[in-house]
Amino acid sequence: MEEFQIVDNCLMVRLPEEVDHHKAAYISAGADRMLLQEQVQHVVFDFEDTRFMDSSGIGIIMGRYKKIACFGGRVFAIHADRQIRRILTISGISKIVEIV
Amino acid sequence: MTVKQGSAAVCGKRNRDAAKGGERNEMELCFDAVSSNESFARVAVAAFVSHLDPTLEELADIKTAVSEAVTNAIIHGYENFYGYGRHGELRPAYLTVHPGKVRIRCVLEGGVLHIEVSDRGKGIEDIDRAMEPLFTTRPELERSGMGFAFMEAFMDDLEVESEPGRGTTVRMSKKMDAGAWIDSEE
């Protein structure tokens, strides 16, 4: 599956196995390129493959949210395992990400 | 990279008890302050405690805390932000290497893991402020300001020592037998 994919009005971002600072720039830049090209409204982060995330992941999500929120865009997290959910909850970012 | 390891680890199921009983084991790592070492560092520390049969949750907690401290040393201490230019734009990694080492020292004693992560980078002016959740001096790199908050949440104890111009040392500890039975219930 593609890392960045457009489905309806959403950008789907398939995150790597480990989301840390080393990977963050690449993910954010790729997502922003697609957002600009495709003019979609929402972003869906797919954690299917993700086994590790630190606060760099929170930065990625917050950054994309800031870019789309003013156009009514929403941010979703799918396939988040227990550990990723913990990270999302403790950071407080679960207020802006809809975990489904 | 230099690696120092103390008394050899014993293996088998009784190790958790052995570590509780006051056995001591120590290791030290020293590596370049580049972002590709972030995953190496957290995996190394996780491997150091693996003979205690930690729960998945304990391992994840330790890896996250180590990742936060090491990333901070690299991007704040030495200002090595792999992949980013001055204004947050992407740039090739080979342009960004500033010399500098990150040191990790781990001690397992009495069933408690002590981790020390230090750098000789630029140091922190106001430690209390730096430790506030959401506070970051690098918003242009999309730092969330949650690093210290995560270290605090995932470890039992956190202590930060820093001097501007000289560097920073973060000390964290975690009791290694807490979640032993909780996880197996699932």
Ligand SMILES: Nc1ncnc2c1ncn2[C@@H]1O[C@H](COP(=O)(O)OP(=O)(O)O)[C@@H](O)[C@H]1O
């Ligand atoms: N090793 C370090 N050297 C210098 N400054 C640091 C170090 N660690 C943390 N800091 C400072 O503390 C702030 C907060 O750190 P943290 O909570 O990890 O958030 P973030 O890394 O997202 O900025 C950083 O923005 C930085 O200014």
Ligand SMILES: [Mg+2]
């Ligand atoms: Mg940080």
